[in-house]
Amino acid sequence: xxxxxxLGSHVSVSEGALVLLRCNYxxxxxxxxxxxxQYPNQGLQLLLKYTTGATLVKGxxxxxxxxxxxxxxxxxxxxxxxxxxxxxYFCAVSPYSSASKIIFGSGTRLSIRP
Amino acid sequence: EAGVxxxxxxxxxxxxxxxxxxxxxxxxxxxxxWYQQILGQGPKLLIQFQNNGVVxxxxxxxxxxxxxRLKGVDSTLKxxxxxxxxxxxxxxxxxRAGSSSYEQYFGPGTRLTVT
Numbered sequence: 001x002x003x004x005x006x007l008g009s010h011v012s013v014s015e016g017a018l019v020l021l022r023c024n025y026x027x028x029x030x031x032x033x034x035x036x037x038q039y040p041n042q043g044l045q046l047l048l049k050y051t052t053g054a055t056l057v058k059g060x061x062x063x064x065x066x067x068x069x070x071x072x073x074x075x076x077x078x079x080x081x082x083x084x085x086x087x088x089y090f091c092a093v094s095p096y097s098s099a100s101k102i103i104f105g106s107g108t109r110l111s112i113r114p
Numbered sequence: 115e116a117g118v119x120x121x122x123x124x125x126x127x128x129x130x131x132x133x134x135x136x137x138x139x140x141x142x143x144x145x146x147x148w149y150q151q152i153l154g155q156g157p158k159l160l161i162q163f164q165n166n167g168v169v170x171x172x173x174x175x176x177x178x179x180x181x182x183r184l185k186g187v188d189s190t191l192k193x194x195x196x197x198x199x200x201x202x203x204x205x206x207x208x209x210r211a212g213s214s215s216y217e218q219y220f221g222p223g224t225r226l227t228v229t
Binding site: 004032051 | 118154155156157158159162170205207216217218219220221222223225
């Protein structure tokens with residue numbers, strides 16, 4: 001069975017600082033991995049995805065994530081935080097054998113300090 | 115292209131009442147999903163449709179929840195009777211069939227409060 005663990009329900013960084021949101025997964029088969037962002041009172045928007053190929057994937061708004069199979073991790077980073085990055089971020093996993101079935105983590109709320 | 119549409123955006127009902135939510139997916143998307151997102155948690159899949167057939171409803175509380183997608187386009191999710199623990203945001207998502215099926219597009223959600 002697949003599962004996702006997001007370390008830290010709330011992360012606060014200063015504007016301009018590095019953003020690091022942690023995600024670990026468990027999967028019995030090679031997974032697809034995703035990061036979604038949810039702004040207040042809005043639905044989820046796909047930030048980036050890993051399916052196959054290059055393990056460092058770049059997404060929208062300057063975010064990127066690296067798939068590390070040996071660590072079963074898919075951490076999300078951004079070099080310099082912007083006030084507009086304040087939102088809830090969800091890591092998600094999908095077994096490629098059933099690609100449309102996505103399991104979400106519990107989310108990390110990112111706050112940006114001026 | 116237009117995104118996933120949902121209505122209403124907000125709904126407040128008393129326990130034991132019934133409620134229905136509507137979703138119109140992105141045009142041409144064969145797969146439609148309903149998720150329940152309780153405050154502080156990630157979305158949990160309730161039901162998945164492929165065209166007008168149910169693919170997965172294993173986590174749908176069938177004694178009180180029902181969903182349909184009669185013409186393979188828009189869908190309704192109903193709760194009858196509602197309980198306090200049903201308070202949540204109900205998200206609808208859609209995706210294309212085939213190799214891009216993992217890329218889901220979400221609507222804004224319906225926030226349900228049961229009092």
